[in-house]
Amino acid sequence: EIQTHAATSHVAIELKLKGPSLSNSTGCATALVTIGQAFDTIRSGQAEVMIAGGAEACISEFPMSLLCKLRVLTTENFEPERACRPYDKTRGGLVLGEGGGALVMESAEHALRRGARIYGEVMGYGVTCEAFHLVAAQPTGDELGRAICSAMAMAHVGPSEIDYFCSHGIGNEQYDLADTRGIKIALGDHAYRIPVSSIKPITGQPFAAAGAMQAISACMTLATETIPPTMNLLIPDENCDLDYVPGKCRRGR
Numbered sequence: 006e007i008q009t010h011a012a013t014s015h016v017a018i019e020l021k022l023k024g025p026s027l028s029n030s031t032g033c034a035t036a037l038v039t040i041g042q043a044f045d046t047i048r049s050g051q052a053e054v055m056i057a058g059g060a061e062a063c064i065s066e067f068p069m070s071l072l073c074k075l076r077v078l079t080t081e082n083f084e085p086e087r088a089c090r091p092y093d094k095t096r097g098g099l100v101l102g103e104g105g106g107a108l109v110m111e112s113a114e115h116a117l118r119r120g121a122r123i124y125g126e127v128m129g130y131g132v133t134c135e136a137f138h139l140v141a142a143q144p145t146g147d148e149l150g151r152a153i154c155s156a157m158a159m160a161h162v163g164p165s166e167i168d169y170f171c172s173h174g175i176g177n178e179q180y181d182l183a184d185t186r187g188i189k190i191a192l193g194d195h196a197y198r199i200p201v202s203s204i205k206p207i208t209g210q211p212f213a214a215a216g217a218m219q220a221i222s223a224c225m226t227l228a229t230e231t232i233p234p235t236m237n238l239l240i241p242d243e244n245c246d247l248d249y250v251p252g253k254c255r256r257g258r
Contacts (some may be wrong), residue, residue: 012060012105024052033173034132035059036106036216041130043110053115058107058217072101075140077177089206090237091174092181092245099175102209106217108224124224128162131155144182150190157191164192167199168258169232171223174203174249175210178242185245200257202250206236232257 010028017026025046029038036059043055063069072078079088079098089100109121116123131152137143157163172184189196204222211218226232231254238251 016056020056022056025055029059030213033175033210033212033215035213036218036220037130038132038216040108040110040127040216040220041132044127044130047110047112054109054111056107057110058105059213059215060105061211061213062103063212064101064103069101072140077140079176087237089176089209090239091172091176091203091205091235092185092242092249093176093238094240094242096176096178096181096242099177099210100205102205102211102214104208104211104214104218106214106221108217108220125227129156129159131157131159142177142180142183144179144186146183146186146188146190149183149187153187153191164195167192167195169199169223169226170201171219171226171233172201172203172249173205173215173219174235175205181242181245185247188247196247199248200232200250200255201247202233202235204233226257230257231255 009030013026013028016022027039027042029035029042031038036057039059040057043057046052046055069078077098079096079100081088081097088097090096110127111121113123113126131154133148133152133155135143135148157167170188172188173180174184175181184201188201192199204219205215208215208218222233232250234252234254235249236252238249241249241251
């Protein structure tokens, strides 16, 4: 038995954090949903500061056996560092990872008042549901496209204002296709004009922690103007035809 709220409770107790305290369990989207809830909480005036993120420790007998039974893990163990290959024609499946990540979120006024270094601004988010399968993605990308469009609508930005996309990119064919097609649905032709990359060949797939790690990576992309690469992408899948920044980081605005 796992108490989903345990990690949140321990952080709150250790740091003496009071006020709204919520825990989500929505798979790979967990941390991003949590960031969205923190955004709403601050915007509504219920709190000035929130810690939002996600953590997962799934490298144990039960999760591993379940994922093996579902046949979503890669079986390529001869070169572990190359086992996760998002958007590559030769990819074999996902590589399990563990970890955690969190962001300190606050109103602009509060951040300026305490002299905080501001890494980024949450302008909007979108949440949808494929209602398709427990672990498989719907390769059409329709719901990802809707979620991105909802986020852009809330943020009052258009496709041409998007400069970079930190993608899910776990090295599973269905998810890779959903990424590619969802971005195209939301951004149209502009999807071909921006870099899109996945950090999963480095982090593995840490499920609940994934969104937090990607949000942190996106903040560091803004801070350093350096776009992280999609490692291990050598033979692009012809159906994944965006600019996936293969193999080497890139400077960008």
